[in-house]
Each structure stands twice: as C-alpha cells, then as structure tokens.
Amino acid sequence: MKVSALICVVVIGFVNAISDEEVQQEWKNYQVQFGKSYRSPIEARKRLEVFKDNLEKIEAHNALYVQGKSTHTEGINQFTDWTEEEFMQYVNKGLLNKPVIVGDIFNESESFSNVGAVDWRTTSGIVTDVKNQGQCGSCWSFSATGAIEGQLGRRGQLIPLSEQNLIDCSASYGNKGCNGGLMTAAFNYVRDHGIQSEQNYPYRAIDEFCQADPSRIVARISSFVNLSSGSDSTLRQAIGSVGPISVAIDATANLQRYRGGIFYDTSCSSYSLNHGVLAVGYGSDNGQSYFIVKNSWGFSWGEGGYFRLSTSRNNPCGISSMASYPVL
DSSP: OOHHHHHHHHHHHTTSOOOHHHHHHHHHHHHHHTTOOOSSHHHHHHHHHHHHHHHHHHHHHHHHHHTTSOSEEEOOOTTTTSOHHHHHHHHTTSSTTOOOOOOEEOOOOTTOOOOSOEEGGGSTTSSOOOOBOTTSBOHHHHHHHHHHHHHHHHTTOOOOBOHHHHHHHOGGGTOOTTBOOOHHHHHHHHHHHOEEBTTTSOOOSSOOOOOOOGGGEEEOOSEEEEOOTTOHHHHHHHHHHTOOEEEEEOOOGGGTTEEEEEEOOTTOOSSOOOEEEEEEEEEEETTEEEEEEEOSBOTTSTBTTEEEEEOSSSSGGGTTTSOEEEEO
16 A cells, blocks of 8 residues: 555544554565565564554554644655664764854845745756665755756756766865764865766765866856845745755754655754755745755655745755855
8 A cells, every 4th residue: 555545544544453464464565665675574673663663653643633633644755664763863864053154245135025935846947856865874965966956957057967977086074074074075076076967877875986087077066155144035035036045954863754745844953953955946836835845855755855835934854054155
C-alpha cells in the first residue's frame, strides 16, 4: 500500500491500529520501492520495528490532520526505517556551529510591490530538478548550486551544477564536504575558481580528492549578498526580485515524516540552524501563508522533493536568519 493509500486508510478509519498483515505488506513494498537491504536478519528485524513505530506515528499524526488539528500530512519515505535519533544525526551534519561569512548587504526597495505569491518553479528554466544528497551531509552544496542555477536560469542559461565539485574542492574555504559546510563559503569558492556542471563532475555522495578541471568551468560569480537576518519581508522581497535564495533552517525530527501540506513546527529554533535548502517562492492557502522550499532529499520525500513552510510566526525555523544569494 503506497503512501497515498495509507493516508486514505487513515481518513476512513484512523482510530484503528495497523494490523500485522498491513505492516508486513507495507514493509515488503517499502524495501522494493526504496531499494532497502540490510546486513543481517537481526538488522532487518530491528529496521522492521523502527518502520512499524514510524507507521504508527504517521497514522496518529494524519488523524490529527483529518480532525483539522494539523496543516500537513505525514507519509512513508526513505527515512521511515530510521529512528528520530538517526535522522537528527544525519541532518546535523549540515550547518552545525558555523560562523556567518559576510558578503554584500541586500538593499530593500521601498518601491517594491510584494505580490501575493511567487513560485519560480512555474517559470521555465529557473529551477533544476530536485536532487538527492544521499547519506552525505552536503545539503549546503545543493543550496548553493540551486541559487547559482537560478541566476543562470534568469539569464536564459540553466545548467545543473556540480555539488561534488564543491564537496571535493572548497575545504580551504571552511567547508567539510559530507560533514557540513556553508553556502556562503561555497559562493566564495565559485567566485575564485568557478564551478563545473553536474554532467562533467557527477555527484558521488562521498568525500574525494579535488578533481576540478579549469577548462570545464561553466559558471563563475562575482560576489554574494547577505539578507538582513530574521526578516521574512526581506526574504520575500529578495525571492520576488532576485530569484531562488539560499537559506538555512533548523530541521527537526518533525520533518522526517513530512508528506505534504503546510509544515508548522513549534519546536524548531530560529538560530540553531543545521540544514541548507533553497527558497523558491512564497504564497498562501486558505489564509495560511508559507515559503516554498526546495530540499535535497529526492522526489520521494515531501511534495515531490519540496515542502511548504508556514509563516504563522516570524522567521519560521530560522529560514530568514542566514539567507544569501550569488551575483553573477
């Protein structure tokens, strides 16, 4: 039974527990769909128990959604056989305890008209397909390439750029490959050395020696711009006038099972940031405003790899705390 079917079961009879037969069928389907295999029968049994626990959490949460007590749904994804502790260890590889690197400062325009909605995905040639960072803590590199790709796209030259190039080659700028980094440090590297395309320097989700080839550089930037910290209105203005913006958030365990809808998380911090993502728009639905965020966990997670982050409170999960974009 696929994720959509699971939600339907919850809608019809959310008070009922998941039967062992349903769990076993879901477990078989899950392993096939996500290519899961385990080192031993003991490990497989452990993962099955974790999977069952997450299914129960998904059902309980979606029951709240049906009752109008939540604005987002949960579902099965590649993290459903992970504990919350394992998920947080993975996420916390991202941007933990990194200093902010100062660039130029974004100048807000008093004449800017903040339209009700912006979605750069609907503009041809601005946003590349959703990518998947895999087991590597390289979210920062996907956020950085996404912002540069957006600026190239606005000039009519959309090119999927190489995250692996940044992972392997920007250590001297303070980045740590699969163990975290900063988008602004990545921008500094691209300013000085340029970046290759994803096709010429493919992603491998591991730390390797730098194999950059200056003859294959497809893009450079001249500088980058920091937005004033903590201002949602500034972030909206930058998204509307500039394009996709690199942002960092505090990704909590509540994001592990996100499936769709407007994500509202009261437990996340506005300053303890651990995950680099890309803000590609904003809008509202039935009076609930949100930012549209491109993630790097593949198409099977969330809304085709995206999530909508509620702006019911200012600077939700720190999305406006460390926003920046490159200048070509």
